[in-house]
Amino acid sequence: MTTLKNIFGGNLQQYTMVLALVLLAVTFNVISGGRMLTPSNLQNLISGNAYVLILAIGMVMVIVVGHIDLSVGSVAGFVGMVTAITTTQYGWPWWVGLLAGLLTGVVIGAWHGFWLAKIGIPGFITTLAGMMIFRGLVIWVSRSISVPVPSEFSVLGAGYLPEWGPAFTGMNNSTLLLGLLAAAWFVWTEIGRRRDATDLPVWITAVRIVLVLAVIGYLTFLFGTGRPGTSFPVPGLILVGLVIVYHVLTQRTPFGRHIYAVGGNKAAAALSGVNTGRVYFLVMLNMSFLAAVAGILFVGRATAAGPSDGTMWELDAIAAVFIGGAAVSGGIGTVTGSMIGGLVMAVLNNGLMLMGVGQDQTQVIKGLVLLAAVAFDVLNKQQGRPSLLGHLMRSAGRDAGPAPAATAPAATASAAATDAAVTSVPVSAGPVDAADTLPPRSS
Amino acid sequence: MKTRVTALLSTLLAASLALSGCGGGREATTTTETTAGTTASAEGFASDATIGVALPWLGTQNWKEAEVMFTEQLTEAGYQPLVQAADNKVPQQQQQIEAMIEQGAKAIVVGAVDGTQLGSVLETAKGAGVTIIAYDRLIENTDAVDGVVQFGSLRTGQLQGQSLLDGLAERKGDGPYTIELFGGGPADANAPNFFTGAMEVLQPKIDDGTLVVVSGQTEFTQVATPDWDNAKAQARMDSLLSGFYSGTPIDGVLSPNDGIGRAILTSAKQAGQELPVVTGLDAENESIVSIAAGEQYSTVAKPTQDLVAKTIELIDAAQQGEELPAPDETVDNGATEVGIYQLDPIVVTLDNAREVFADDPDRLQYLS
Numbered sequence: 131m132t133t134l135k136n137i138f139g140g141n142l143q144q145y146t147m148v149l150a151l152v153l154l155a156v157t158f159n160v161i162s163g164g165r166m167l168t169p170s171n172l173q174n175l176i177s178g179n180a181y182v183l184i185l186a187i188g189m190v191m192v193i194v195v196g197h198i199d200l201s202v203g204s205v206a207g208f209v210g211m212v213t214a215i216t217t218t219q220y221g222w223p224w225w226v227g228l229l230a231g232l233l234t235g236v237v238i239g240a241w242h243g244f245w246l247a248k249i250g251i252p253g254f255i256t257t258l259a260g261m262m263i264f265r266g267l268v269i270w271v272s273r274s275i276s277v278p279v280p281s282e283f284s285v286l287g288a289g290y291l292p293e294w295g296p297a298f299t300g301m302n303n304s305t306l307l308l309g310l311l312a313a314a315w316f317v318w319t320e321i322g323r324r325r326d327a328t329d330l331p332v333w334i335t336a337v338r339i340v341l342v343l344a345v346i347g348y349l350t351f352l353f354g355t356g357r358p359g360t361s362f363p364v365p366g367l368i369l370v371g372l373v374i375v376y377h378v379l380t381q382r383t384p385f386g387r388h389i390y391a392v393g394g395n396k397a398a399a400a401l402s403g404v405n406t407g408r409v410y411f412l413v414m415l416n417m418s419f420l421a422a423v424a425g426i427l428f429v430g431r432a433t434a435a436g437p438s439d440g441t442m443w444e445l446d447a448i449a450a451v452f453i454g455g456a457a458v459s460g461g462i463g464t465v466t467g468s469m470i471g472g473l474v475m476a477v478l479n480n481g482l483m484l485m486g487v488g489q490d491q492t493q494v495i496k497g498l499v500l501l502a503a504v505a506f507d508v509l510n511k512q513q514g515r516p517s518l519l520g521h522l523m524r525s526a527g528r529d530a531g532p533a534p535a536a537t538a539p540a541a542t543a544s545a546a547a548t549d550a551a552v553t554s555v556p557v558s559a560g561p562v563d564a565a566d567t568l569p570p571r572s573s
Numbered sequence: 574m575k576t577r578v579t580a581l582l583s584t585l586l587a588a589s590l591a592l593s594g595c596g597g598g599r600e601a602t603t604t605t606e607t608t609a610g611t612t613a614s615a616e617g618f619a620s621d622a623t624i625g626v627a628l629p630w631l632g633t634q635n636w637k638e639a640e641v642m643f644t645e646q647l648t649e650a651g652y653q654p655l656v657q658a659a660d661n662k663v664p665q666q667q668q669q670i671e672a673m674i675e676q677g678a679k680a681i682v683v684g685a686v687d688g689t690q691l692g693s694v695l696e697t698a699k700g701a702g703v704t705i706i707a708y709d710r711l712i713e714n715t716d717a718v719d720g721v722v723q724f725g726s727l728r729t730g731q732l733q734g735q736s737l738l739d740g741l742a743e744r745k746g747d748g749p750y751t752i753e754l755f756g757g758g759p760a761d762a763n764a765p766n767f768f769t770g771a772m773e774v775l776q777p778k779i780d781d782g783t784l785v786v787v788s789g790q791t792e793f794t795q796v797a798t799p800d801w802d803n804a805k806a807q808a809r810m811d812s813l814l815s816g817f818y819s820g821t822p823i824d825g826v827l828s829p830n831d832g833i834g835r836a837i838l839t840s841a842k843q844a845g846q847e848l849p850v851v852t853g854l855d856a857e858n859e860s861i862v863s864i865a866a867g868e869q870y871s872t873v874a875k876p877t878q879d880l881v882a883k884t885i886e887l888i889d890a891a892q893q894g895e896e897l898p899a900p901d902e903t904v905d906n907g908a909t910e911v912g913i914y915q916l917d918p919i920v921v922t923l924d925n926a927r928e929v930f931a932d933d934p935d936r937l938q939y940l941s
Contacts, residue, residue, distance in 0.1 A: 165675050170697075174671040178664065273794045274759030276689040278714045278907070288693040357700070432663060433692030433714060436760055438800065439663070483672035489660045490631075 147454065147470045147503070151477060158481030165484050166477075169356030172349075173363050177288050177431060179476040180365035181206070181424040183469055185447035186454070187376050188420035190468040191413050193451050194380075194393040196460030197253025199417050200444050201242065201260030206425030207440030208264040209235050213426055214277040214435035224282040228426060235422020238264065239415035247411040256414075261444070269437050276436040279429050286368070287430020291361040301354030302361035309350025316342050365427050372420070376465045389413065394461030449496075450475055453503040457511075474499070617894025618679040624888060625673030625681040626656040626708075627666055633801075633832065634857045638877040639684065639708070646885055661800065663687050667694045680704040680888050688762045689713045689907075704891040707911075708884055711762040716909035720897055722884045724875040724918045726763040730770020732873050732920050733827060733852045737771075738778065740850035740870035740922075741825050748783045750824040752849075753813055755837065756793050757829040758801040767829050767854070768793045775827065787817045798833055806833040810840035818846065825850040831860035834869050856921055861930075861939040864923055871922045874929060879916050887914070 159166035185202050192199045209231045217227035238260070245256040291304030299306055320339055324330060353362040380386035391399035392409045400406050424443075429435040454471025456463025478499060482492045626643045628636050640656050647654035655673055659666035666686045671694060673681055681703050685691055688707070692715040695705055699717035707721040741750045754775075757764030772791075778784045779791070790796055790813075798806045806828075814823065823841065826849050828834035834853035841849055853860050853872035863869040890897050900912025921929050930936040 162676075168675065171671075171675045174668065174675070178668045178671065181664075269799065274797055274799065276687055276713075276760060278689060284693050428664070431667070431693055432687075432690035434687075434689035436663065436687045436690055438661075438687070438760055441662070480668065480672065483657065483669055484675060486655055486657070486676075489658050489665070493660075 146506075147467070147474065150503075151470055151474050154474065154477050154481065158477065158484065162481065162484040166481055167352060169352050169354075169360065171480070171484070172352055173290075173356055173360055175476055175480050176366035176369070177363040178480075179472065180363075180369045181428045182443065182446045182450060182476070183369055183472045184372060184420050184424040184427070185443060186450040186468040186472045187372055187465055188417035189444075189447040190451045190454065190456055190463045190465055191376075191380065191389055192253065192417050193448075193456050193458075194389055194460060194463045195409060195413050196393045196396070197246065197410070197413075198448065199242070199253060199257045199260075199414070201238075201257040201264060202417065202421040202424075202447060203440035203443035204261045204264035204268065205235065205238050205418050205421040205440070206428065206443060207268045207435075207438070208238075208271075208425070209422040210425035210429035210435040210439050211268050211272050211277065211437075213283070214279045214429055215271060217280050217283075218277055224280045227280075228283075228286075231426050232419065232422050235419045235425075236415060238422075239418030240411075242418060243411035243414035246414055247407040253410075253414070265440075268439070272435070272437050274437045276434045278434040281433075283426065283430035284433055285364060285430070287365055287427045287432070289364040289430075290359060291364065291367070293359065293361075301351070302356070302358075303354075305350060305354035305361040308362055308367070309346055309354070312350075313343055313346050316346065365431070368423070368427065372423070373465060373469055380465055385409075385412070390461060446475070447472075449500050453500060455507055471503070474503070617892055620651050620892060621653060622679040622892065623653045623655055623673075623677050625670070625676070625678035625703075626654060626684075627670050627673065627681060628656065628658040628684045628708075629666065629686040629710075630661040631658045632661070633830075633855060635855045635875070635877050636684070639881060642877060642881040643682070643884075646881060647888075650885060650889070652888070659686055661686055663690045667691065670694050670698060674698050674701050674703060678703060680706065680891055682706050682708045682884055682888075683712060683718075684708040685710045685712055685762075687760045691715070692717075704888070706884055706887055709763070709880060711904065711906060711911070713762060714907040718906070718909075718911055719891075720887060720900060720912045720914060721904075722880060722887065722914045723763070723916070724880070725915045726766035727770040727773075728915075729763075729854065729873055729875070729918050730767040730772075731774055732770075732918060733767065733829070733854065734771035734774030736871040736873070736920050736922070737825050737827050737850060737852050738774065740852070744850055744870065745824045749785055750783065751785050751787050751818070751821060752825040752827065753788060753810075753823065754786060754791060754796045754827045755806055755809070755829055755833055756797040757833075758799060759794070759797045761801065764797065764801075764829065765793050768796070771827055787821070787823075788813055798829070801830065801832070803832040803836040807836035807840050810837045811844070814840060814844040814846065818844070822847055823849045826852075828852050828854075830854040831857040831869070831872055834872070835859060835863060838863065838868055856930075856936065858936065858939055861921075861926065861936055864921070864926060865940050867923065871920055873918045874921050875916070875918045876933075883914055883916060 155166055165171060185206070189199060189202065212234050213227045213231035216222045216230050217224050222230070242253075242256050242260055245251045245259075246253050291302065291308075293302055293304070295303040317339055320335055324335055380389060388399065388404045388409050391402070391404055392406050396406055425440065428439060432439075450472030451463060451468045452458070452471065453474055454463065454467035454469070456468065475496060478496060479492060482495065487495075624647050626640075626647075628640055631637045631640060636658065640658060643656050644654050655676060655678060657669045657673075659669055663686050667690075670681060670683065670691070674697060679702075681698055683691065683695070683705060685707065688711050691712060695712065695715050695717035698705055705712075705718050707718050707723075709723050711721055711723070712718045737752070741748070741752075752775075754768075754771075756768045759765070775784060779786060798809070810826075823846055826834075826837050826841075828837055828851050831853040834851045837851050838848060848868055850870040851868075853869055854875070856872045856874035856876075860869050860872050864872065887897055897912065898914075901915040902913050903910040904913050905911075919929055926940055927937070930940070
């Protein structure tokens with residue numbers, strides 16, 4: 131069991147969802163007769179869900195600080211409409227409209243941040259008001275009529291990377307390059323890990339590298355060998371860029387630690403010198419900025435901004451975050467986890483569509499999955515009771531030595547954040563294992 | 574940190590922009606692919622091919638009927654039907670259409686949630702050689718549409734307007750009459766057309782004083798009902814009645830469909846008004862009951878059966894590899910001239926309901 135944990139990075143719990151995702155995709159692929167894991171279907175899956183995943187990046191940060199943002203759908207819809215109106219009706223160049231849209235998002239975020247951080251109105255109320263205000267404004271400024279956007283936007287929302295270079299590769303070379311970059315980056319970090327933890331057997335690193343390279347290779351192959359002219363989609367690239375930036379921001383920077391500290395225990399964080407108001411303000415600002423990005427990508431794909439764009443998107447984003455392992459009480463949750471949560475929902479939705487299951491039944495199934503995923507998480511973390519995975523590990527790995535000091539991966543770091551912030555110890559210092567040494571939550 | 578994040582972001586953006594400037598690679602083959610797409614209809618497809626039907630939702634009776642009829646009649650014709658409804662959500666519908674392409678659909682019938690927001694998805698379908706038929710609602714701003722099957726929406730509006738005038742003359746004695754106007758959901762391209770058609774008939778009567786719109790709300794944007802939501806229509810009617818009709822009776826209301834019509838009648842009843850003459854659309858069961866009871870004055874039937882039959886006729890033509898039959902008219906959808914296959918709707922009142930539904934036992938039973 132310890133061996134398995136070493137291979138998977140010492141945190142099996144986070145990988146339960148990854149495993150569920152893979153199983154889901156493979157199962158649907160079999161049931162639908164191989165229609166799930168095809169280049170075009172994966173391309174659709176990414177372009178069609180990039181907007182929800184981008185919203186989930188911001189939403190997980192809002193949820194970690196202990197609030198919620200109900201306005202993201204309306205904000206995304208409003209920004210999309212602003213972009214469409216400035217470019218199509220005022221005739222501004224597309225990139226000016228794009229910047230205007232992003233700026234609108236930042237201003238809206240500052241508005242929400244002001245009411246939350248300075249006036250002290252809970253995020254739920256602030257953004258409920260925002261939800262109404264910006265939905266009203268979309269309908270107002272659009273006069274309830276859809277407005278088309280310039281074709282440049284469809285590159286952002288549904289476009290593909292260019293074909294270039296030699297044709298003998300038989301695939302889209304942009305995608306191939308991306309795959310190679312991802313593979314190189316992974317190998318490089320693995321070698322870096324070995325330098326930190328020298329007692330790790332060589333073969334474990336080797337197995338990890340082989341496994342991950344196989345996955346990267348397979349995905350590169352799938353995305354790269356679609357119809358000529360298609361590739362890993364542009365919205366997917368934007369999403370990956372944002373995920374990397376925000377993963378680093380939340381896990382490796384003081385600001386990231388402040389987010390977890392404030393969410394875990396606001397009073398303790400404030401006493402240890404964290405400016406909580408600033409954290410709240412920036413998190414809300416950032417959420418609306420990402421909502422703006424999502425809104426613009428969506429209108430790009432739809433080729434027009436409509437008065438009802440964004441309806442209920444907040445709930446899709448919130449569902450992704452909770453399936454991804456965030457806690458309602460704040461302090462716990464990661465960007466990567468939320469991405470996996472969002473992808474589970476997306477694959478489920480897509481797979482059921484490929485099977486021809488109706489929207490009614492799909493809704494029921496998605497609701498049950500949300501409940502099951504969160505219940506699994508809650509049971510796992512319940513106070514004073516050994517977790518499901520803890521049980522498994524104890525019985526299977528009784529003779530195994532103590533877990534090696536692998537760097538605490540993403541999801542577990544959050545659990546330690548509360549204590550870490552108070553004692554000013556860097557988050558990644560302790561070897562924390564979510565599965566069996568999670569401290570009982572005192573709430 | 575901020576600067577590092579911005580630097581990273583701008584590098585990514587710059588890189589993607591730089592990449593999009595390059596050429597080469599597998600591009601040579603793309604041209605054959607697209608030409609194959611456009612000529613695909615000329616070659617036809619297998620007689621047991623998969624046919625996708627993407628409907629906006631199942632919240633009104635006509636869409637539910639369309640779902641059932643498409644499933645049955647496509648199966649009868651030997652095709653494999655794939656009928657899905659999108660719960661009125663644009664992203665959902667986009668993904669459903671993409672899933673249909675994945676499942677190898679040779680023709681896709683699209684009842685759009687929002688006819689302007691399917692551009693890139695339908696272009697993908699076109700690229701895959703799929704025949705696209707817009708069902709009941711126009712698809713705008715894309716050339717990836719082969720034809721539109723619908724009941725003339727201007728004509729529908731004209732019939733509604735005329736029926737309102739007839740009803741007022743029949744039930745409310747001599748004019749002038751007080752009326753209010755309601756429009757449909759603004760995201761539906763048909764809704765403004767219904768209203769325009771109705772106003773072609775009503776505007777002259779408003780100008781000569783026969784009709785008085787007491788609230789003065791005569792613009793489509795003022796009278797529109799977001800999402801065709803009956804509750805929103807009822808709320809608007811409530812405030813109109815309390816704001817403008819506390820002392821005066823209201824004689825008639827132009828309603829764009831049956832659900833909204835019944836909401837208007839409910840509102841009028843609750844306000845203690847004598848029932849106004851109310852029009853409708855779709856011949857929903859409940860409205861037939863209401864017409865039989867002498868409450869709702871009229872509805873406009875757009876028999877789903879006719880629409881489905883016409884659509885399948887077009888699919889058959891595409892299957893054989895024939896040119897689609899000549900359309901009744903063409904309309905500029907913002908990107909191209911689209912052929913419209915127009916069907917004529919029927920006004921239903923208490924007087925003619927029995928003959929109109931003679932072949933429709935489902936509806937006939939509500940008249941007894």
